[in-house]
Amino acid sequence: MVANDIKSNLEIDHARPMKVIVIGAGISGILAAIRFTQRIPNLGLVVYDKNPEVGGTWYENRYPGVACDVPSHVYQASFEPNPNWSQFYSSGNEILQYWKGIVEKYDVRKYMKLNHKIVEARFDDSQSKWHVAVENCSSGEVIHDTCDVLYACIGALNDWKWPDISGLSSFKGKLLHSASWDESWNPEGLSVAVIGSGSSAIQIVPAIQPKTSRIDNYVRGQTWIAPPWAATEVRKHTATGSNFKFTAEELEDFRSNPDSLLAYRKRLETEVQSMTKHLFRGQLAEKAASDFKQHMTKLLEKKPEILNKILPSFSPGCRRITPGPGYLEALTEDNVSFISDNISKITEDGIVTADGTLRKVDAIICATGFDTSFSKRFPIYGSGGLDLGERWKNYPDTYLSLSTHGAPNLFFAHGPSSGIGVGSLTIVLERTCDYVCSVIAKMQKDRIATIQPKKAACDSFRRYCDEFFKKTVFSLPCRSWYKRGTEDGPVTALWPGSSLHFVKVLEKPRFEDYDYIYVGGDDMSWIGNGLTMAESDSSVDMTAYLNPENIDYPRSPSQV
Structure with a gap:
C-alpha cells in the first residue's frame, strides 16, 4: 500500500x-x-x-x-x-x-x-x-x-574523460582536455599536440594554429567534414570568414523586422530539417558522400596526401557530421602535421607513435570525448x-x-x-x-x-x-x-x-x-469529494465556464 x-x-x-x-x-x-x-x-x-x-x-x-x-x-x-x-x-x-x-x-x-x-x-x-x-x-x-x-x-x-594512453600522466608539459579548459594557458609560440578529430578538435586546431609554432594533429579514425549546414543561406551572405559573420545590414533587418527574422529562421530550419533523408542507406547517402568528398578534396589541394588518410570508407552520418569551418584549411598550413599513425605511448616530453617516432611538444590537448x-x-x-x-x-x-x-x-x-x-x-x-x-x-x-x-x-x-x-x-x-x-x-x-x-x-x-x-491504492481517488474548488473557496469563480475565453464559439454559415 x-x-x-x-x-x-x-x-x-x-x-x-x-x-x-x-x-x-x-x-x-x-x-x-x-x-x-x-x-x-x-x-x-x-x-x-x-x-x-x-x-x-x-x-x-x-x-x-x-x-x-x-x-x-x-x-x-x-x-x-x-x-x-x-x-x-x-x-x-x-x-x-x-x-x-x-x-x-x-x-x-x-x-x-x-x-x-x-x-x-x-x-x-x-x-x-x-x-x-x-x-x-x-x-x-x-x-x-x-x-x-x-x-x-x-x-x-x-x-568527460582522459584517453587511455600509456604514460599520459608522465607528461611534464601542459596537459589539457577540451572539456576542462585552462583559460589562462596561452599557445603563443608553442609546439602543441592535438589528439582527436571530433567536433572539439576540429574547432581547436584552426583557432590556435596561427598562434603556435607547430601543431601535430593525431587522428585515429576517418571523419567527414561537411560543407556548411544550410548552404543555400550561407551563399547569400556577403561577409566572409570561417563563421560567416552577419553584416550590419542583416542585423538591422533582423532587429527591426520580426517577420523577416522569422522568415529567415524558417528557411534555415527547413533546409536543416530536410537533410534527414540523406541518412538512409541508398542513393542519397551516396550522393552526400560524393558531395562531401568534392568539398574536402578542394580544401586539401595543398596537401592532397591528407585526403587519403582522413576520407572515410563509410557514409556521412555514421559518425557525427560537423561542418568544421577552417579545419581542413588549417591542416594545409606549413606548421601543421596530420598524423594518422597510432599513438604508442606518451613520454615526459612528447608522443611516441607505433613506428617509434618521438615528437616532442610543449603541450598536449586531449579532444578525446566523453563517457557516453x-x-x-x-x-x-x-x-x-x-x-x-x-x-x-x-x-x-x-x-x-x-x-x-x-x-x-x-x-x-x-x-x-x-x-x-x-x-x-x-x-x-x-x-x-x-x-x-x-x-x-x-x-x-x-x-x-x-x-x-x-x-x-x-x-x-x-x-x-x-x-x-x-x-x-x-x-x-x-x-x-x-x-x-x-x-x-x-x-x-x-x-x-x-x-x-x-x-x-x-x-x-x-x-x-x-x-x-x-x-x-485507490484508482478513483482522482474523483475527489464530489465538489469543486469553486464551491469550497469563494474567491474562485463558480461560473468560469461562461467566460469568453472558456467558450468554443461555433461558426455560423454566414461567417464561413
Whole structure:
C-alpha cells in the first residue's frame, strides 16, 4: 500500500502538492524551470547543478574556437528569437550569454542551486519518492532532498574523460582536455599536440594554429567534414570568414523586422530539417558522400596526401557530421602535421607513435570525448533497489528515450536514444520538457503516486530502434559515440527517426503505455469529494465556464 499523502475530502480540481528535482541547469534544465513553474500549480521545484553557473555544456566548454556547429538561428528557443546573433555559427560564449539572458528574463535563477552535485538518487517504494544525496561543491557537505519526480537533464556529452594512453600522466608539459579548459594557458609560440578529430578538435586546431609554432594533429579514425549546414543561406551572405559573420545590414533587418527574422529562421530550419533523408542507406547517402568528398578534396589541394588518410570508407552520418569551418584549411598550413599513425605511448616530453617516432611538444590537448554509456554519472537505484547503472551497462533501455521500467517517476532529457543526426535539437528539448510537464500534470490531477513505462513498452521501443537503424548509415561499421565508442555495437544515443518525427511523437503522451500506482491504492481517488474548488473557496469563480475565453464559439454559415 502506498502512503496516502492527500485527504479523501479534497475537491476534484484541488492541485495535489508536487515536488520536482531537476538535475542540471543546462538548456533542458532552464526550459524545465520555465515551463514547470508556468504550468504546474502548487509546485515545489529545485534545479541542482554541479557548476557555479548555468548553461551546462556551454559553460563547461571554453576551449579556443568553441562554437555551435549548427546555424545560430536554429539553436535557440522557439519562444525567444534572438535578432542579435553576430555570426552564422555562434561562439560558445555568445550561446551562454543568450541562455543566461533567458534565465534572468523569466526569473528562474531562484529555483537553482548551483555548485551542488548529485551523488546518489534512490527511490523509496514505501513513500513513492526519490531520495537524493547532493554534495555542496564548495563545502563538501552532503545534504539530502526528496521529491515526487526526478528529471535528469544531464545530457549525453557531459562526463568527460582522459584517453587511455600509456604514460599520459608522465607528461611534464601542459596537459589539457577540451572539456576542462585552462583559460589562462596561452599557445603563443608553442609546439602543441592535438589528439582527436571530433567536433572539439576540429574547432581547436584552426583557432590556435596561427598562434603556435607547430601543431601535430593525431587522428585515429576517418571523419567527414561537411560543407556548411544550410548552404543555400550561407551563399547569400556577403561577409566572409570561417563563421560567416552577419553584416550590419542583416542585423538591422533582423532587429527591426520580426517577420523577416522569422522568415529567415524558417528557411534555415527547413533546409536543416530536410537533410534527414540523406541518412538512409541508398542513393542519397551516396550522393552526400560524393558531395562531401568534392568539398574536402578542394580544401586539401595543398596537401592532397591528407585526403587519403582522413576520407572515410563509410557514409556521412555514421559518425557525427560537423561542418568544421577552417579545419581542413588549417591542416594545409606549413606548421601543421596530420598524423594518422597510432599513438604508442606518451613520454615526459612528447608522443611516441607505433613506428617509434618521438615528437616532442610543449603541450598536449586531449579532444578525446566523453563517457557516453549513460551509466556512470552517479548511482541511481530504482524500485526495489534496482541498480540502473548496472542494468544499463550493456544497453540503456528506455521508453521513447524518456523513462525506463523499474525507475518510477524518473524522466530524462537528452538521455539514451534521444540524439539527432540532423535537425533542430532545441525544439526536441522543448517538446521533451512539454511531455514531462504533461506527465507531472496527470500525476497531480489523477492522484498518481508512481508512474513508469511498462516493460513491454520498453522492449517494443528497443526492437523498433534495432529495426530502424538497420536502414540507416548509423549502423555501418565505424567507431562512434552513437554506439558507445564501438564500431558495430547497437546505436544507443540516437532517436530512431528525424527530429520532426521525434517532435510529433512527443506531442501527446500515450498514457496507456505506462503502469500506475495511485495514492492510497485507490484508482478513483482522482474523483475527489464530489465538489469543486469553486464551491469550497469563494474567491474562485463558480461560473468560469461562461467566460469568453472558456467558450468554443461555433461558426455560423454566414461567417464561413
